[in-house]
Amino acid sequence: MSTRPGAAVLADRLLPRSSALTDVALVGAGAAVVGVLAQLTVPMWPVPITGQTLAVMLVGAALGMRRGAAALTTYLVMGLAGVPWFAEGRGGPAMVLSPTFGYLVGFVLAAAVAGWCAERAWDRRPLLAMVGFCAATVAPFLVGVPYLAGVLGLSDLSTVAAYGITPFILPGLIKAGMAAAALPLAWRLVQLVDDRSGR
Template identity: 60%
Template sequence: MTSLAIPARRPVLADALAPRLSRAVPSPWLADVALVLAGTLVVALSAQVTIPLPIVPITGQTLAVIVVGAALGSRRGAAALLTYLAVGLAGAPVFAGLTGSVAAVMTPSFGFILGFIPAAFVAGWFAERAWDRTPLLALGGFVAASVVPFLIGVPYMAWILNGVMGLGYDLAGILAVGVVPFIAGGLVKAGLAALLIPAAWRLVRRVDER
């Protein structure tokens, strides 16, 4: 009989490093907190790598979101991005351009930040199914994760531009400023992540063999 069950969760990179981290951290719960905070820091630093555009800037965040999600797994990855969102809204300068405040909610790019949370979850979900072990499978999973922020970010941007600012963008205009400029960069970032994560797994295996 053919089984239709969802494949069991496999260890992610953070799980492979957990025995080493446990020597420095007294409890598994604190180890998870440390991993989440480390993921938050990686995303915050990557947000400062920015190419300015008129409406939504190109940043290094998407690459960091995919890498953090895949390395930490779905739940810890999503928690890292939720923490990133919370500290940014609280005023910490973690968003692009060293900005951060509750006023970010009314910017056209804020919907993409919201979309980073499920995007990290999706990248982690694929990693938990061992898609992150080989570049080809990793690329498929990471491209899927890269699409997620647009599913939230583009409608949110349209609402801000048209509903709040009254600029009157049509669908073609929204796609021109919120999707088209990011397609090539998104594919490149997914490709880089699909090279980095399997390479990190190879390094971990070599260290374990030694």
């Protein structure tokens, strides 16, 4: 199976990319999926565990690097504009002062990473998919952890880790595993339909 750059992602396989309007619709739908799964929340302070990370991986892989990043940028911008689709129904410009905001910014990078991997067909094999989705899971921490520390005025690394890293390791691995199971299954179903239709 090909792992070349530019391999078709799932959205391209399911829908014809005949116009810019198709891309806009896919980006909007991707942002909405993240907004819906963000409401699946395990309340914690200062950062809740949510379904956002799973949604980011699925959207990034399904749409590809550019559209995935565009979907998460749309999600971020519209949330800051007041759409209440961040975790726990939050939104508005005050989110910039929240300790969670850095993770939201990091989701753009995470979607791009998942999409980059999918464009190399990693999402069609469970092991490669897991590698890619673990990399996507790490991406939000690169922005989120320093931002959290800055907003909360934390300098002790163990406290920063306890608030912003440690509680999310196991849930992150579980969500990466879910995505790594879902995407190859979706591709197998697409191939099955193709085989039955004689494509």
